[in-house]
Amino acid sequence: MSTSDARVRRPRTEGDGRARRGPTMGDVAERAGVSRTTVSFVLNDRADAGIPDETRRRVIDAAAALGYRPNAGARALAARRSDWYGIVTEIVTAPFAVDVIKGAQDRALEQGKFLLIASSESEVATEAAGIEKLLEQRIEGLLYAATWHRAVHVPDIVREVPAVLVNCFDADGSLPAVVPDEVGGGRRATQRLLDAGHTRIGLVTLDPAIPASVGRRQGYEEALDAAGIPVDTSLVVAGDATADGGYSAASELLDRADRPTAIFCGNDRMAMGAYDAIKERGLTIPGDVAVVGFDNQELIAAYLRPRLTTVALPFQEMGARGVDMLAALTAGQSIGTEIVTIDCPLLERSSV
Amino acid sequence: MSTSDARVRRPRTEGDGRARRGPTMGDVAERAGVSRTTVSFVLNDRADAGIPDETRRRVIDAAAALGYRPNAGARALAARRSDWYGIVTEIVTAPFAVDVIKGAQDRALEQGKFLLIASSESEVATEAAGIEKLLEQRIEGLLYAATWHRAVHVPDIVREVPAVLVNCFDADGSLPAVVPDEVGGGRRATQRLLDAGHTRIGLVTLDPAIPASVGRRQGYEEALDAAGIPVDTSLVVAGDATADGGYSAASELLDRADRPTAIFCGNDRMAMGAYDAIKERGLTIPGDVAVVGFDNQELIAAYLRPRLTTVALPFQEMGARGVDMLAALTAGQSIGTEIVTIDCPLLERSSV
């Protein structure tokens, strides 16, 4: 059997074989009576190719009639440009990681990019495998998002592609990052309590070793300073970031002779515990004690009674900004290792 | 300028041009001193090609030395098989959608598939655009997941590819689906209360029009029937699925002369409200009134005090099972329009 005999061209007619494949540009070209190149020019809107409207219309009609859908893989191969960004994050263990994804995906779509998501559930192996998979897809850039604001050591593989860290920053300081403005958030929360007339404001802190704790506390102190109120460190107690921790810490504050009239909790979970401590003592919120949380965990903040005034972490904005930085990076702009901070807005509800 | 002059082969040496691209199979072949075909055979583990271990090793070493990474797009193009599944879901508006993704992604990875995620935030346009994008990636199958168990009308485009519905079912009944076993869950929750000795068990239902409400109530009645306890419809009150709704409904039950000693709440949010109603009356949980929820919303169930005993929706299992069905579908097996139900386990904590 000669070579030419062997090369049987499978006809693209209806009633083809089993595995039906979608129409290709060739099919569109044939139907429109033009070459494949022309189809490519029309569908990619290449203005410099001088395709008259009449031809353009024929091509577009043919594509529509056939239900033509471009093959992203083939396009990426030929164009040497995938239009994909990737994001690695712990999606399940962190309910708000989805907000980062949402923000990033929306912004990516605006730019004609598609966001591939790899979930790494804190398992280093899964994470590495996920990133590897993303690189096999030839993503143009990578977003590496953490579930809580901290310094991270990213795996080396991350450095093989333009990357931006979200809600975390590189321990080596060699990668650009987007993080929440914890200080501003802490200041804003405290200011809200000051505005409501409180002067004895308790603070329940998180683990003092983490950036969130440091920043929020700094904001608290800055706000007090600005108001001319001396910081009373006995009003600052440490919790363990859970509802129970908040309960204990709040109890400690409430059982003082000169108990504070307001409590700024390091996060919403602790605020939840603080609520219990306050109610248990027959005190009312915000009448006797006002409460402000941090994180805006919807399920807690919106459903506590009364609804909790809290500071929101700007996850969506961070995701979107991350994509912007990625776009700048891949466009060849050097954005260095800048760390961008995003504002944390105060959400007023009924606990102040 | 002649054609042959124009075709300048860009050398693949180091110090190449700007846009560095990763090594290809050709590079690996060259380094290993074999043909590209051989490399392909080795890397794809084609046992029928009779490649001796020595050659195999040379290829693998060369690939490792060069840091070769296959190009997924090119591979999909040549193999006419993408190894990708897609999933569309409302990721942000539903905190538990991520569990479906997690379950599906893990199972997919086990099968050597990668899961592409498109988030459709209840916006029909976004959803359609997302699915369109997935189809452009030539996914082999699609998971369509809803945030709450219900009948859905899927967009026509879904039918262009093997698809399985997750946590919802086709209103036309023409697509396979995986849904939670609401009846079993309701039965299990009620049984737990019966086992604890309760006989007057209140039920706070959800909107009676939705499958979750119907199923859970049916389970409640089945369990009572099986225990020989007549169903007292005055113990069944409707809530509005929020904490406030649970508060009102529970209050109604608690203010009866013959108040129930246990309350089965249609979901955890309502249980949260019920807690408030119970505590407000100076009653204790579970001493005076036992409570069981449904949904296992971690933030609520695990942080309420006392911690809430509830029934979990098997999101991860549904996701995994959906992938299995997709695998069967794409393997050409006809699985019809079967609707598979997955057990909802009872999670015992401290409210019973």
Add this chain to the structure above:
DNA sequence: CCTTCTTACTAACTCGCGTTAGGAGGGAAC
């Protein structure tokens, strides 16, 4: 009528890889 532009298109190559048909080389059987 012949050149020179435009305008409107296309042939042919490329991207990185899977795959099929076949070929070179060596040993065993006749």
Add this chain to the structure above:
DNA sequence: GTTCCCTCCTAACGCGAGTTAGTAAGAAGG
């Protein structure tokens, strides 16, 4: 010394697109 078979490997296509260089046809200018 053929012939035959195995073992090991490769040439050459094709997947579905983007892109470059070039050409045919008509219009404009001389």
